[in-house]
């Protein structure tokens with residue numbers, strides 16, 4: 001999509017994968033404590049921002065089924081206005097490419113891109129740390145998108161240790177089911193007592209996704225998609241699903257399998273990246 005207005009700020013909001021996700025406990029407020037490894041994908045939504053002088057936040061491209069005031073983009077923009085007292089507003093356009101509710105973090109990524117984009121456009125000068133603190137109020141995955149570096153995350157996802165990972169190609173498959181994160185986390189059968197492990201151990205030995213068994217139990221479509229993908233590659237659920245991903249050494253192999261599966265399942269191929277597309281693009285803009 002061409003930027004809708006000449007001169008507006010256009011930025012990507014990339015997907016993430018949870019390469020492993022262990023649940024190690026539950027807090028008093030019911031939230032689960034995780035250990036998870038985040039890597040970004042070079043596959044993204046795109047957001048376009050144009051400043052307004054009247055203070056209004058206008059999302060020009062609503063998402064079907066999400067009321068504008070519930071949209072995380074609008075919530076993030078308003079939170080930033082409230083926090084800084086900024087009197088400027090914005091027109092915002094969203095090009096949605098990421099599957100919604102798929103465990104690839106589109107909503108959290110849109111939130112982070114809005115915070116960084118408007119911080120830039122409105123000349124607010126907030127640090128990444130300050131933006132991450134604001135962002136975590138809107139979603140546990142927002143801080144990793146704000147920092148834009150592959151990370152081992154603990155707590156509910158806000159305690160980050162940045163890591164260097166191999167950057168393989170992934171085939172991401174979206175089974176045709178919508179999975180409620182809350183439903184997965186409230187399942188009595190969910191593993192909640194995985195041993196706390198060190199980041200070094202994860203990097204050496206990998207891990208698993210503790211949500212996968214519960215998701216496969218409730219959504220057989222996910223189990224069927226995993227069985228199909230596992231015929232070609234090591235495959236796993238990301239987050240609470242519904243997307244699963246297969247790991248490939250190169251693009252050609254990933255695309256070949258995507259062609260075989262695409263008559264039955266929605267899928268896309270993308271490269272893993274330790275630096276998010278958002279940060280690469282912002283860096284380019286600052287250097288120009």
Ligand SMILES: C[C@@](CO)(OP(=O)(O)O)[C@H](O)COP(=O)(O)OP(=O)(O)OC[C@H]1O[C@@H](n2ccc(N)nc2=O)[C@H](O)[C@@H]1O
Pocket residue numbers: 018030031032033034036102103104105108138139140141156157181182183185238239240241
């Ligand atoms: C599981 C992860 C892993 O990256 O991703 P997704 O699959 O959603 O992408 C995230 O931690 C998702 O965090 P977040 O984005 O905050 O989840 P939400 O959809 O807001 O959570 C919905 C509900 O799930 C439960 N929940 C969520 C996260 C968590 N660590 N413990 C919980 O118990 C809570 O009941 C919460 O109200």
Ligand SMILES: Nc1ncnc2c1ncn2[C@@H]1O[C@H](COP(=O)(O)OP(=O)(O)O)[C@@H](O)[C@H]1O
Pocket residue numbers: 063065066070071072073099100101102103104105106107108110239241242
């Ligand atoms: N800008 C947005 N993009 C995607 N989802 C949004 C957005 N704003 C609000 N939502 C809500 O957030 C929910 C989770 O969306 P999403 O982030 O795509 O899921 P996941 O975390 O599983 O990848 C959606 O069901 C939708 O109702």
